[in-house]
Amino acid sequence: MPRKSTTLYGQAVDITREYLGPAADRFISRQIENHLHKKPENLKKGDLKDLLVWINLAMNVLIADRSLVEDYLQKLNRLMQ
């Protein structure tokens, strides 16, 4: 049973793992570093809105199934609350 992450970054990776498996950690790190220009562990709730825009763009390139992308983004959205 994997441990639940406590950091925001870890929680985002946990959610992403359902979709990208072992690539989740690398994917989220890349989005944060390349687009938000910060270290993944320094991710704050205020960064999530921008991050979701980039993740939305990336996932639309990767998956044709829009409902799957929506489902994923909804789960990430909950992290903002």
Place this chain on the structure above:
Amino acid sequence: MTKRLNIYYLFGFLVAVYFCAFLSAPSHFVIKLNLLSKLEQLPLLLPYLIIWLVGFYGYDRLKSYGSRIKNSSDGKQINLIANGVLVLALWPPLSSILSVLTGATLVHPMGSTDRLIVIDAYFNIIWPFIGFWFVSLGARGLSELINLRASFKALNIVAAIVCVLGVLFTQSISYAYKRDPSNFNEPYWLVLSTLVVPYIYMWFLGMMATYYIFQYKRLSPGVVYRFGWINLSAGIGGVLLLSIILEFAYTLEIKFAKASLVSFMTLDFIFLILYAAAFGFIAKGAKQLKRIEDI
């Protein structure tokens, strides 16, 4: 990029060596299509070169994906599998070059009764064995990442298939040996211990690796990640299973059943096309998975 280009240089080098060997070998050693001159036979080789190239391309894509994630736990296993895929992609060209050099028939080394066929026979065990070994190491590593333990049912099915194949193979070798021991140039016990046993062991490795890879595709986390693995697992499984069928079919049909040249070449060509298709699936799956890492 340079390393990847080197693979295509290697392909070019192997093609050049093959053509040199083909053109310089005595024609009766090269091919039995005596109606055609060597130059007339050259266009017949083109499909084979394309098939070899697809194998290299499949490796190139998989290695490119593996290099991209080389520091991660799955990346290490992918790179092991890619090394095995390279060895298996090199197998047809090296086998063909060796065939021409040792005076066997053009497309596969199992068609000559020449003494040098022993070299061919052992090459065709040792070389794919290396490939199977790397792939099975990587496949096993992937299965450990998802804590997969082979089920009792799966182990029994694989063991049963290997037993049946092994008995059929041993029986066929025994029949061929009794009919013409000069084909082997070795005592029977040596044929059994150095030809039959390694083949059967290799088939077991290949089938277990195929099982692990398909289970990894089925059970690894990530809907999108698993989607990329559909093609990759089909490709790797296809390469392994076709290698097994190729080894079995060639050994039995060509060497021992004395099949006609036309049926031999047709069978060879069909299998090689399927083999290339499997490498094509590897390339497609690796490209899909790499796209996740590029974006």
